[in-house]
Amino acid sequence: VFTYNKLLLQLTREHRHDKASAMFQEMIDKSCQPDAFTFAILLRGLCRSNQLEKARQLLGRMKEMGCVPDDAIYNALISGYSKAKDFGQAFKFLAEMVKNHCLPTVVTYTNIVDGLCKAGRTKDAVKLLDEMRDKGCSPNIYTYNVIVEGLCEERKLDEAKKMLEEMAVRGYFPDVVTYNSFIKGLCKCDRVDEARKFLARMPVTPDVVSYTTVINGLCKSGDLDSASRMLDQMSNRGCTPDVVTYSSLIDGFCKGGEVERAMGLLDSMLKLGCRPNMVAYNSLLGALHRLGHIGKAEDMLVEMERRGFTPDVVSYNACIDGLCKAERVKKAKAVFDRMVERGCTPNVSSYSMLVEELCKKKELEEAITLVEQAREKYQIVDILLYTVLLDGLCKGGRFDEACALFSKVLDEKICEPD
RNA sequence: UGCAUUGAUCGGU
Numbered sequence: 384v385f386t387y388n389k390l391l392l393q394l395t396r397e398h399r400h401d402k403a404s405a406m407f408q409e410m411i412d413k414s415c416q417p418d419a420f421t422f423a424i425l426l427r428g429l430c431r432s433n434q435l436e437k438a439r440q441l442l443g444r445m446k447e448m449g450c451v452p453d454d455a456i457y458n459a460l461i462s463g464y465s466k467a468k469d470f471g472q473a474f475k476f477l478a479e480m481v482k483n484h485c486l487p488t489v490v491t492y493t494n495i496v497d498g499l500c501k502a503g504r505t506k507d508a509v510k511l512l513d514e515m516r517d518k519g520c521s522p523n524i525y526t527y528n529v530i531v532e533g534l535c536e537e538r539k540l541d542e543a544k545k546m547l548e549e550m551a552v553r554g555y556f557p558d559v560v561t562y563n564s565f566i567k568g569l570c571k572c573d574r575v576d577e578a579r580k581f582l583a584r585m586p587v588t589p590d591v592v593s594y595t596t597v598i599n600g601l602c603k604s605g606d607l608d609s610a611s612r613m614l615d616q617m618s619n620r621g622c623t624p625d626v627v628t629y630s631s632l633i634d635g636f637c638k639g640g641e642v643e644r645a646m647g648l649l650d651s652m653l654k655l656g657c658r659p660n661m662v663a664y665n666s667l668l669g670a671l672h673r674l675g676h677i678g679k680a681e682d683m684l685v686e687m688e689r690r691g692f693t694p695d696v697v698s699y700n701a702c703i704d705g706l707c708k709a710e711r712v713k714k715a716k717a718v719f720d721r722m723v724e725r726g727c728t729p730n731v732s733s734y735s736m737l738v739e740e741l742c743k744k745k746e747l748e749e750a751i752t753l754v755e756q757a758r759e760k761y762q763i764v765d766i767l768l769y770t771v772l773l774d775g776l777c778k779g780g781r782f783d784e785a786c787a788l789f790s791k792v793l794d795e796k797i798c799e800p801d
Numbered sequence: 802u803g804c805a806u807u808g809a810u811c812g813g814u
Contacts, residue, residue, distance in 0.1 A: 385802050389802055391802090418803095420803045423803040426803095453803095455803055456803090458804045461804095488805095490804055494805055496805090497806070526806080528806040530806095531807090560806060563807040592807055593807090595808045595809075598809095599809065602809095625808095627808055630809040633809085633810090661810075662809055663810080666809080666810050697810055698810090698811085699811085700810095700812075702811095704811060730812090732812035733811085735812050735813055736811085736812055767812075767814090768812095771813045771814090
């Protein structure tokens with residue numbers, strides 16, 4: 384069991400959930416009795432890959448096998464359902480765990496608080512802080528960090544600042560994670576300059592995330608030179624840039640149309656022994672397309688594969704987007720087909736870009752077919768995709784069909800309108 | 802042997 388658990392943990396960390404399921408089956412076949420750890424590992428994997436239904440089934444199976452769920456099991460499930468914004472189910476599990484004499488811990492509550500914050504419900508999250516205190520469970524640094532992150536994400540910097548003070552009063556001093564969230568908040572509010580100053584004199588030593596957040600902020604504000612200088616600065620101060628730092632800057636150069644500089648940076652990171660991942664290549668792909676260098680982009684795709692990077696859905700989407708914007712919808716569709724052939728699953732973006740462009744080209748029939756295909760083949764039922772098609776039908780003067788489609792979406796509860 | 806927080810790449814209005 385120990386050996387299997389270790390292997391399973393390894394597999395879920397590498398996001399190889401199918402392999403993990405297969406290994407679990409193998410355990411059972413070889414009559415190796417899984418324990419609570421086994422199930423916690425598997426549940427976490429399923430929750431992280433959004434397979435909540437399977438997670439719930441696994442809980443049932445666990446009980447059938449006479450294995451008693453402990454707090455880590457419930458925490459994994461509660462975290463999964465909270466992240467999916469299904470708080471009803473999350474609270475059901477909370478009640479169930481209490482009923483089974485398994486006390487909710489600070490981790491349990493922090494998971495829910497995190498879900499609430501990510502769902503944009505920071506008010507409810509703060510309320511839950513009080514509730515957990517009432518129940519004798521004190522929020523810790525993680526809990527406060529989750530709240531600060533949520534407030535910063537919602538650009539409520541004043542409230543975030545108050546929370547920094549409050550946590551200190553309660554004996555939890557803001558750490559580098561707390562401050563990094565705040566830095567990101569400043570950047571989001573277009574206060575990059577303050578973010579830079581904050582970085583320079585924050586009460587704890589900035590880490591690679593702090594620098595990267597500011598570099599990214601500077602890039603998004605169009606100040607590529609300062610961003611570049613910040614890269615040197617962090618190295619001088621003994622903080623080694625990592626793959627995310629480089630990718631941020633590479634993307635900044637790409638978005639600013641400076642593909643040459645981006646390529647140069649890709650070279651220097653290679654020379655410094657920092658291995659790039661798909662992200663940097665995807666940024667470059669997008670840039671080449673935006674500049675209309677379709678041929679170069681194709682070369683890049685080949686080059687990526689040669690270096691051992693299999694293009695992912697973002698790579699293909701970057702190509703599809705570029706080709707659509709260049710009004711080469713036929714070619715975009717060809718890339719789409721190639722992606723599917725290669726076993727890469729398209730997502731909402733892939734479809735919505737194509738559908739939008741097909742609508743513009745008045746190829747409404749094909750657009751309609753694609754939306755149906757997305758639903759039937761991949762269970763993609765995002766309101767975004769329907770909105771694009773509805774917009775296309777309306778602009779194409781086919782109001783009746785648009786209305787009929789909208790009614791169908793509502794009647795058959797295909798997805799919630801926004 | 803298992804659980805929670807921060808940074809990078811693609812999409813419509």
